[in-house]
Amino acid sequence: MRDFAVAPPPTSALTTLTGGLADSVFETAALNPTLPLIARRPDPSSTVWEEVTAVELRDEVVDVAKGLIASGISPGSRVAIMARTRYEWTVLSHALWAVGAEVVPVHPTSSREQVEWILRDANCVAVVVEDEQGIMTVGTVCAALPLLRHVWQLDSGALPQLVERGTYIPQTTVDSLRRIVMPDSTAVVAYTSGTSGRPMGCALSHRSLASPCDTLLSGWPNTAAPAGEQPAVLAFLPFSHVYGLMIQGLCTRGGWLMAHEPEMTEAALVSGLRSFRPTYLYAVPSVFEKIYKNMLRTAQQLGRGALFERAAATAREFAAAEERLRLGRGSGPGLDLRLQHAVYERTVYRKLRAGLGGRVVGGTSGGSPLNRELSLFYAGIGIMVHDGYGLTETAGGITMQPVGREKIGTVGQALPGTEIRVAEDGEILVHGPSLFQGYINDERATRATMHAGWLATGDIGRLDTEGYLTITGRKKDIIITSSGKSVAPAALENRLRMHPLIHQAVVVGDDRPCVGALLTLDPEFVAHWQAGLAMQSDARGREAREENALREEITRAVAAANSPVGRAESIRVFRVLPQPFDVAGGLLTPSMKLRRDAIVRKYAFEIDAMYQARARAPRLPTADEQVTGWEDADNVFR
Template identity: 70%
Template sequence: MRDFALAPSIAAPPVGGLADSVFERARLEPTLPVLARRVPGSAEWTEISAVELRDTVVDLAKGLVASGISPGHRVALMARTRYEWTVLSYALWAVGAEIVPVYPTASRDQVEWILRDAACVGVVVEDEQAVMTVGSVCASLPMLRHVWQLDAGALDNLVARGEVVPATTVDSLRRIVLPDSTAVISYTSGSTGRPLGCALSHRNLAAPCDTLLAGWGHQVVPPGEQASVLAFLPFSHVYGLMVQGLCVRGGILMGHHGDPGGEALGEALRTFRPTYFCAVPSVYERIYKGFMRAARESGRGALFERAAGTARDFALASERHRLGEGPGPGFDLRLQHALYERTVYRGLRGALGGRVRRASSGGTPLHREIALFFEGIGIYLNDGYGLTETAGGVTAQPPGREKSGTVGKVLPGMDLRVADDGEILVRGPSVFQGYVNDDAATRNALRGGWLATGDLGVLDSDGYLTITGRKKDVIITSNGKSVAPAALEQRLRMHPLIHQAVVVGDGRPCVGALITLDPDFLAYWRGTLEPRPDPRGRDARDAREENALREEVARAVAAANSTVSRSESIRVFRVLPEPFDVANGLLTPSMKLRRDAIVERYALEIDAMYQARARTRRDPAPDEPAVWDDSDNVFR
């Protein structure tokens, strides 16, 4: 058992509810811009001041009171990240109600389960399609009395309805909200079984935000500027809620963007120009691969590779220096880095708006090479650790002592312990109140004041935590070898062609992998192949391309295998024709793999993969994974 705890919290204990911060900011800095809305059909953003936000919250809260919403009532918010989400959540908290975040992409069954399990009296949706989803399950929801549709003027209707309610009523309700009152029922991703509703208090949500603002807030903004963050992570996930809390409690200008992928996000970043960036590892991986693909398509691929290598070398030397393990970058490396700063790095930062200098990653561990790359181009990535049951933050990188490849040290005010079996245990003010309607699950998770996270990790001698996987994800092969799949999957995704990877092998003679390809990079890769005509026809040309792709994927697997022992290495793999996504039920809404569902969906492919291996006449060498049989044609 290894323990680690930092000094007591450097932030004052929260007083009152989360909505108080809106009113306090309006009192202290009434003209400070706190929210930004995108002008429809335009690249311009309209700023909302602290006093305007407060007045909007009060007007909506009055409408909620007029609609019969009382302290303790639960209202679901089923919408993308948008301005209305923020103002409604603070209006609900102002009257003592509890919010229940629901992913707008949730299935009918998921919506029914959450609304019924949480006993919601109201739900806020975005559009007619969502209204129809809720309507189809209303018969099983006797508590549900209100369905508000944002795109049909729900906010204006609430404001009009509340005109008869005096503002003093809202003020009275807000003042009786205590820090330990429940603020959010946040449902787990449901990667195994039914989602569980985590009851999070106002204190739970405020504590990590206030600690981070007190100890790390200076990193969010360049001197003399107001900090700004573009919120695009779903507020339905606790990480997104934490970003919202940090911005509102810290006076950070927050813009809203509901589409976390593709060109739309890049365009929003370039126009909003945030000073700080918050995302999950898959977003950083996508950005990195996008940089690489764009460089190769413009004929500057070799330049990018050299610049990326220099960035990582520079960041590694800088890290060793700040940890007291080296002299820092040498003269030649500094000179080379300065050259690429002018020719490459500045342009890469410009793709994120040009003002970002630091960023945060959470949700799952970030690959060390990705972290070093971004630090090397001038954007330090603060990889941290948290989970739904801790309202987000548990660890963060200590300022000036950051160590890439770890998730940092435990936050002040929190305690962290690694049990003998490697499970991470935590306790502190952000640990949740329990699971709603499931006392057994609560007792199993909370043991003597400690939260059993289900995550596996290692503490080094300096107190830095490294996440090694999830207890439930550990694979036991037929020869008894235990394999944590996360590191292998992470390494595979570093190859630009590989989009997703799931390591399998429970009860099998060796470790295998299911792989999906990145469609954008695959299209580029195909275009780089030498267009040689084949006298045997199109089928022969396709076969030649397929063989080349097999070899490329095999090299990616071999590279991943080089980081583990032979018994842990991937001996067989299969490339799948479609990605894992939320729509096909193979990803959770928070973009986590539904491993059990994936193994069930592709049971025949997994069986065929191992049977093909059994037919091979020799065991492949350590750097030569097998098997890709003739039926595995990714060009179909």
């Protein structure tokens, strides 16, 4: 092994799990029955949130659990939930855990083939869908699922129907079943994102799912809200992914107030943030990137773009100076910088925080590494975003930034009780209490992933002398050009996405003469950028000039992304695609990760054309020339 890190000792005693995940709802209801645990809106368009207390949530969980028992759901039964992040998800999951059943999360936009595979592979006896579309998808595969006995639809009153069905079941039956659930019983069969190949079902125990939540709640107190206040979290990431489940676990086990936002659209998130006013943000990097770009666009539309950029630069500089101070590498912000920061705090930063509801004190980014410059920006405006790391196979987070010792640009240190190693080839290995029980129905894959209790994550990275982990990419994503140069695409992609016009980026180049990139643009920022050009000419001439200007701007963005790397690792050709990658099209996972293999297959023609155009060039550009590759046939406005 090349590097090794043992977690720092916990700052307080960890919670000891003695039963299942449903117990937290029952225990909170017994200790603090009037504590609000859930905030609900009477309808999706409402900006008013109604609170559900701990005892009200427990009673509904019990009533639904009785209906599940009446329907034949018993300990060990697997029930799929194929719905967006909504209140019923929380009630159903805890009701299923209360009777000892196992939850199988399925993303609601999954294809017919994916749904059939998951329901059959997991031997599901029931599935809960959200709407008619879900009914139609499941209906087309029912014939291939002989074990499937129930299909319940939330929008058609599934929960009230279950409650009515279970009225004759005594509560003592639910209590008896809940008490026989052990910490090592399987709670969830979570299918991997399937970025390549068929997704595999990870068996996660109640202990596995509770462990990172309880560790964070114990060792990171008062980070999700000011001391003495109840933390409030707007849950919008899919519960069909382990990160979403971890957020739910933190809220229910920590006694936090949780609101559900099923829509991942910009308008829905803006409305939810401003009306619910969370104290803490859990998101993926693309959400933090989008929030930043929206701040910039709004400032430019108000004629304050230059002010915003100066304030953002000061925020990053201030946060970097504070980082040097807390890590013992400098004296912190100087007087001039503190004065500038104080001015921008009054005139800019507090207004930016107000756009997020006005109460956000911090956040956590997961799913992939967050750009360091973006992390510095948020820290500088008063929102310390902790970058963490975890996998489906680890039931969520296994690293976190230590409070007061945050090292921005890393994903922090191993959680207490967890150990991390980096192998000779750079692969990250993990050992700890949150590891999964194995892949169901696939012992070979389990043996290939687990080695003497250590999980081979498939991620590559490095540990520094203080145990901070830096993720550099996925082992299988490494690009090897025809000249034999190995390139990790993630860092290039992260830098590309920092440009306001670029929405998504996929770096390619396997067996090619150089590194290339497929780009998609942010349509709202493109429209805003076009409006700022103010070109005076006929329609045809204006369109040509706009496209030329846009071509030059994207070329500069690619050149900027290339600046930290050598020529052999830099992007030499690129193509702008007319449509973004999305989950529905099968090009993104539910956790918003790129399905690289699917993208390369779908855009094989465009990739070939991109490299053929380069090959036709009379000569290679010199190191001082700008990158090329925007074809005349490309039309970024269509």
